[in-house]
Amino acid sequence: MDIWFGIVTASDTRGFEQDTAGEALEALIAEQGWKLRERVVVKDERASISAAIVKMADEYGVDVVLTCGGTGLSLRDVTPEATQDVCDRNVPGIAEAMRSYSLTKTGRAMLSRAVVMQRGTTLVINLPGSEKAARENWEAVCDQLEHAVLMTAGGGH
Numbered sequence: 001m002d003i004w005f006g007i008v009t010a011s012d013t014r015g016f017e018q019d020t021a022g023e024a025l026e027a028l029i030a031e032q033g034w035k036l037r038e039r040v041v042v043k044d045e046r047a048s049i050s051a052a053i054v055k056m057a058d059e060y061g062v063d064v065v066l067t068c069g070g071t072g073l074s075l076r077d078v079t080p081e082a083t084q085d086v087c088d089r090n091v092p093g094i095a096e097a098m099r100s101y102s103l104t105k106t107g108r109a110m111l112s113r114a115v116v117m118q119r120g121t122t123l124v125i126n127l128p129g130s131e132k133a134a135r136e137n138w139e140a141v142c143d144q145l146e147h148a149v150l151m152t153a154g155g156g157h
Contacts, residue, residue, distance in 0.1 A: 001146050003063045005029050006056030007039040010049050010070040010079050011129065016041050021068040021127070021134040028138050037062050044070055049082035057122035063149045065122060069129025071114040079126050080115045087117035087124055094125065094141055094148070101140035102133065109133075121153050 009022040016022075022039050029036050037060045042048040049070065056065045070079030094116040102109030114126035114137075125141070127134045 003034040005036050006062040006065045008052040009041045009068040010044045012044045020131040024131045044076045046078045046082045050086045054086050057119045065124045067126045071126050080113045087119045089118045091116040098137040098140045123152050
């Protein structure tokens, strides 16, 4: 099954070249035989993050938007709010699965405020900004993405 992805990294301190989490996710997507439409780095600003999600979903028509960064407790961490601003429905089980899996690696996983939501037929998944944590969260959900994308697009069980 072809799945198209977009990656949006939110960071005030990293540019495209320093975005190791986004780069790692790009490689993990390719390992599955899936496709990347675009990877961008935007400022840790609610409006910038929301606009990038909308562009990926509405203009590019990707099946999944992966966000990196901005999911912690810092006052600059606004990715969950930016996601909620432009999405329609919450998909809490995926976010819960990521936190549960990550808790087997570190107790700090409980500090994640990541959400997973749907914008129309696009699934938006918030991931941490660190490469290690982004990889771990990907591991937690990767094997369910084909079914999730099929269901989000209106497929039957």
